[in-house]
Amino acid sequence: MDVSSVDEFTLIDLLNGGQQTIAFQRAGGVETGIGDDAAVVRASSDSRWILTCDTMTEDIHFKRVTMRDADIGYKAMASAVSDIAAMGGTPRYALVALSMPKSTPVEQVRAMYDGLYECANRYRVVVAGGDTTSCIGGVTLTVTVIGETEPDKALLRSAARLGDVVFITGFTGDSAAGLEWLLGKNKPSEEWDDDPELKQYPGLIRAHCRPEPQIQAGELLRRSGFCHALNDVSDGIASEAWEIAAASNIGIDLIEDRIPVSGELLDYASKQGKDPLDYMLYGGEDYQLIGTAPAEHAVELQMKFKEAGLPLYLIGYVHGEHSGVRLVRSDGGAVPLAKRGYNHFTG
Amino acid sequence: MDVSSVDEFTLIDLLNGGQQTIAFQRAGGVETGIGDDAAVVRASSDSRWILTCDTMTEDIHFKRVTMRDADIGYKAMASAVSDIAAMGGTPRYALVALSMPKSTPVEQVRAMYDGLYECANRYRVVVAGGDTTSCIGGVTLTVTVIGETEPDKALLRSAARLGDVVFITGFTGDSAAGLEWLLGKNKPSEEWDDDPELKQYPGLIRAHCRPEPQIQAGELLRRSGFCHALNDVSDGIASEAWEIAAASNIGIDLIEDRIPVSGELLDYASKQGKDPLDYMLYGGEDYQLIGTAPAEHAVELQMKFKEAGLPLYLIGYVHGEHSGVRLVRSDGGAVPLAKRGYNHFTG
DSSP: OBGGGSOHHHHHHHHHTTTSOHHHHHHTTEEEOBTBSSEEEEEETTEEEEEEEEEEEBTTTBOTTTOOHHHHHHHHHHHHHHHHHTTTOEEEEEEEEEEEOTTOBHHHHHHHHHHHHHHHHHTTOEEEEEEEEEOSSSOEEEEEEEEEEOTTOOOOGGGOOTTEEEEESSOOSHHHHHHHHHHHHTOOGGGGGGOGGGGGOHHHHHHHHSOOOOHHHHHHHHHHSOOOOEEEOSSOHHHHHHHHHHHHTEEEEEEGGGSOOOHHHHHHHHHHTOOHHHHHHHOOOOOOEEEEEEGGGHHHHHHHHHHTTOOOEEEEEEEEEOOOEEEEOTTSOEEEOOOOOOOTTTO | OBGGGSOHHHHHHHHHTTTSOHHHHHHTTEEEOBTBSSEEEEEETTEEEEEEEEEEEBTTTBOTTTOOHHHHHHHHHHHHHHHHHTTTOEEEEEEEEEEEOTTOBHHHHHHHHHHHHHHHHHTTOEEEEEEEEEOSSSOEEEEEEEEEEOTTOOOOGGGOOTTEEEEESSOOSHHHHHHHHHHHHTOOGGGGGGOGGGGGOHHHHHHHHSOOOOHHHHHHHHHHSOOOOEEEOSSOHHHHHHHHHHHHTEEEEEEGGGSOOOHHHHHHHHHHTOOHHHHHHHOOOOOOEEEEEEGGGHHHHHHHHHHTTOOOEEEEEEEEEOOOEEEEOTTSOEEEOOOOOOOTTTO
């Protein structure tokens, strides 16, 4: 049996299950361990630290036709920072581990680090260390980010409750459409500027190459005190809503007409003869935040977001016991949504 | 210019230099940034956290003929934990990022994680999270470790002073000899048990495959209050002593007769017709601690180590301004030692 035949959560459990007791982890200061977006550990009596790491590897997460060097660095930092946002945390420190062939041009690595620092500086993350090694395969970039929050304030997947509404902080599907568009063009990123066609969907390309972790939204959700469960959309709305539903043991209904969609995605999908909803539900790597909040505070939460100049869309609600995720169509009919998102090993 | 044409420190500076100001790093809570074994950041008024990560990649750091699967995991954890020891810290948490081909057998990954947890549990490190991804090349394993110390207690490279003696916590060279021996045999690790010849140097093989980070020694050095500079021997004594000399702006004389050597290394080197000193000075990956302490406290420090059942060898002394590292031979003559250790990109 090879790793491509098991799903990611099963694999994680196979590797880590039974290796350390919960009691040992608790005694060591871990409050939330493997299984959420990031781990939460006790730093001091009034502070908790959030730990996460994220890896991007060549030809799996990026190719020369889907990303510029600076994008690779930017996105590696952004996706790790997004895990902190998904806990409602504030990012503080990063460590960067880069493996690359000995033949890699120095200018190329420097461009990757320029992008990496551009993202770090934007979100006020201090790059405190790292490791650079050579390797025989392609480039592998692992970014570890350490964030901070107050005790009992981390926003977990398992906190959704009956009577909650489901919200999302922005458009989804754009990243997947951008990736598909770039793969279809199949043009080395150095030549993008010379191709007028590629200027057609700048928003989709930006969504794929320069995703913005929703740190400000996550902090607002944490400070509001109104947020229950939270996830970042790294594997599509359907998959992330499923994770919340399963971890919280509740059901989720998403209302099709309420899920926000970008103009570029509508245009792109129609030209491809596809349903934009496919990108939105199953695309992934959008790094918007999806979560739940008590219905009675929904309006107040939306007001807070409006004041901060941030969007917040109410797209569904929590009901009953765990029965997965359904999509309520405009005709009122509800269809169950498959759990699938992007699976890294079988995909 | 490719990355193989610049040395590791130059490369690190090329990638990170000028990207974030010292003021920004300080304001973010970083007390020691890129350049020592690990970063030190402010966790609370009475606690500092130590951040480090270490990568091992297939065919560069390990091959099927130099390491068993469980060794790969063990050593990846051990080398990151060793960076915490080199700061005199106590390891607390780890994050594990693994990239591997989709065809990797699950049992092989599980064996790697068994070794990884064996090391983590031995040093009471909680594995709090990680990331598993596929890749097109070989296995890449990055371990991030977070340790703890008190304010102003981290043991830096730059703290050696005139009047210090130089110490080391154990044998060096064994790991390099073990690696050479295994490469010479060129036998897949699954078949090691069937080869009586390979049982000849169990200590050398253990030193290479199962290095022990010197956490207990590092904590003792920190708590003693007598340790000035400290490094772990990841690139050979010569290179590590050079780093201390350069960072502290002092000169170091190492006394050949005082550097401890294992019986197995003596035997192995003599059979290879080589000088054991070559392995000891330039070998690397021994993860012993090399450091300096005021001469007037040297005996007391040795007593403390004796009480704890740990070895500590005085192998040299600090003198004058920075003039590199010399080796004092048994005839009293002193020869300058080359700065070289193992360079990852040019090597």
